[in-house]
Amino acid sequence: MWLITVSSDASLSIIEQHKDVELIQHLTNKGYAGGVNPGFKRAIEMGADYVAPFNNDAVADKRLAETLGSLLRKRSHVGIATCKLLNADGSRIDSTGDYYTTWGLPYPRGRGEDEYR
Numbered sequence: 001m002w003l004i005t006v007s008s009d010a011s012l013s014i015i016e017q018h019k020d021v022e023l024i025q026h027l028t029n030k031g032y033a034g035g036v037n038p039g040f041k042r043a044i045e046m047g048a049d050y051v052a053p054f055n056n057d058a059v060a061d062k063r064l065a066e067t068l069g070s071l072l073r074k075r076s077h078v079g080i081a082t083c084k085l086l087n088a089d090g091s092r093i094d095s096t097g098d099y100y101t102t103w104g105l106p107y108p109r110g111r112g113e114d115e116y117r
Contacts, residue, residue: 011056086115 015021024038036053043051050069054060060083061067068081085094085108093115095108 009056084110084115091115 012023012025015023022042024042026035026038029035039053040051050065050072052065052068064083068083071081072078082097084096086092087094091114093110093113096110097108098106099109101107
């Protein structure tokens with residue numbers, strides 16, 4: 001079963017067509033964390049081994065879930081896994097996660113680097 005949280009755009013009519021989707025709907029915009037956390041909570045209640053948010057404007061490699069799940073199963077000491085986020089044309093890294101500069105400002109790690117470096 002898929003658990004999906006959506007914003008107030010036209011996604012709702014598309015999602016309602018899929019009977020295997022449990023929709024978590026909010027009456028107001030709760031921001032990113034407020035939108036995805038109820039989905040995480042529901043997945044945990046259902047006994048999911050892994051949970052991952054996925055934005056409606058993202059495109060993933062078909063092996064994403066399998067690859068990240070395999071990595072986590074092999075390394076039980078690891079609590080989180082993520083992927084490289086590429087720019088729109090896929091030529092460069094947009095982010096491999098965030099870190100903080102010496103001034104305390106967040107910055108996307110790896111931005112602008114070649115994907116295969």
